[in-house]
Every structure is written in C-alpha cells, then in structure tokens.
Amino acid sequence: MNHLLCELLVYLDSATVVKKTLPLLDSTSTREEQIRYVRTLTHAQHGWTLSSKRVILRWLGKAREFRGGKLVTTEVKNLQADMLARLTDDDRQQLATEIAALEKKEPLTVSTPLPVIRQWKMPDLLTDLESDSERRSLLGGKQALLSASCLKCHRINAGGGQVGPDLTQVGKRFNQRALLESILLPSKVVDPKYSHTAYVMTNGKTIVGRPIAVNKNQIVVETNPLTEETAIVERAKIEEAIRSRTSPMPSGLVDILTRRQILDLLAYLQAGGNPEHPVYAEPGSP
Secondary structure: OHHHHHHHHHHOOOOOHHHHHHHHOOOOOOHHHHHHHHHHHOOOOOOOOHHHHHHHHHHHHHHOOOOOOHHHHHHHHHHHHHHHHOOOHHHHHHOHHHHHHHHOOOOOOOOOOOOOOOOOOHHHHHHHHHHOOOOOOHHHHHHHHHHOOHHHOOEEOOEEOOOOOEOOOHHHHOOHHHHHHHHHOOOOOOOHHHOOEEEEEOOOOEEEEEEEEEOOOEEEEEEEOOOOEEEEEEHHHEEEEEEOOOOOOOOOHHHHOOHHHHHHHHHHHHHOOOOOOHHHOOOOOO
16 A cells, blocks of 8 residues: 555645655665655755765666566666656765666676586485485575576565565475475466466567566566566457466476585575574584
C-alpha cells in the first residue's frame, strides 16, 4: 500500500512525500517497488533538498545493476533522464560526483564459460555431506555462488539479483542435503510464485518465461533470467497459457564446480553468508 500512499501524496502536492518515501528505497523493498517509488517521486514538485536529490542519484547508480531485461534497463534510463532534467545549475555543481558516476559508461565484460568438471548427481556428494570434517571456506563459498551464476537471480543479504527467492535465510529452513537437492534437481519442487508460464501460440510455437510487462496487446516475457533475453507475445495469438512444471532455474549450474567448491557453496547457504556461523568453526571445537 505504500506506493499508493506515495502516489496520493504526490497528487495532493504534499511537501513531505519525498522525505517519507526515500527510506523505502532500501533492500527490503523489491526492485519493482523501488522503481515505482522513484517514478512517482519524479512528479513531486515540492519537498526536494540537495540531500534527497543525492539519495536518488545514488539509487540510480545502484539501479543500473538491476536485472530484468531491456524493459528494466530502459525504465532506469528514463528515470535518470527525468531526474537529471529537474536539477538546477547549482544542483549540478554540488552533485557533480554523483552525476559523473551515472554518466560513466559501464565497462563491457565478456565472460568466458568455465569448463564442466562433472555432471554432478546426488549420490556423488551425499557421502561428503554425512562425513565432511574439513573446515569450510566462507570466501570459497561466495566465489562458488558467483561462478555458478547464483547471484544473478538470487539475493543473499544485500547482494545479488531479485528474480528468484532470497536465500539469506534458506539455511534456517533446509539442511544441506535439501539445499543440494534443490540445486541438482531444481524442477523436483517448484514454488508457484517463481514458476514460468508456457504460452502456446496459434502458429504452434511455444514461448516459456516470466512475464515482466503486460499491456492490452502484448506480453513481454523474460525467457532467460541469466542472459535477460526477452520475447514479445501477442495476446491475440495465444492459444493456451500453461503453468510450466519446469523450474526457471537451469540444472547443471554447479557442474563447473569442484567437489570442494560445492561443499563450500552449501556451507555458505546454510550460514546465510554469516562468518560467525558454527559451520565455519574448527572441526572438533565445542
């Protein structure tokens, strides 16, 4: 309901709407909610200070890392243009550092696929889970998450994507065996909140993905959360829409990891990235 109150306060030309809304631009709000708040604030005529403008510019810098396809990227660019347009010459002088950071082009990075180590199966690692006496590495677990592309979709603490479930507390609900099973067999149990939709078209083609934008004529579907590929579905040409039983999380993501890296990854998930978690204690310590 916060976004509706924000929109109402902007409509009523409230002088406090900016101050009241800025605290909502934190990690507890979803990416979509944050975008909506900022979009609404760009229409606010009063209540702006140099400090609040700086907060929005810094948020825009973080928002450049939001994943969600071209639609999200375009939306963030439009918000940036709207915000920069409202700055005075004096604002620009005092906010030069933040503006320069926004206008700096993001470096083009080309990722090289890592070689497959092994097509891991549950029996390959169960014995290790039951008898592992080696001290696990916090840094190794975090690096394994990055290598396996987990953080492109999932969030742990303040880092990562927001497409899939937040994994910060997952270790409190599942043991390492259950975590391993969800990684190796992602389609065994699929949370309906994160399942994809299969659109069967009148031409016989099927498009599977997550709807990220809808209008009366089309649906924009993200078909690959890792590469942010999207497809346009013409609503008039949909013959049937079916909830997919296949997880949007690809299988085989950890096939590029060694046995040790997978065990470090599982420990990191169990600990929620907390270096003080007992999983990182010296073997044999009380």
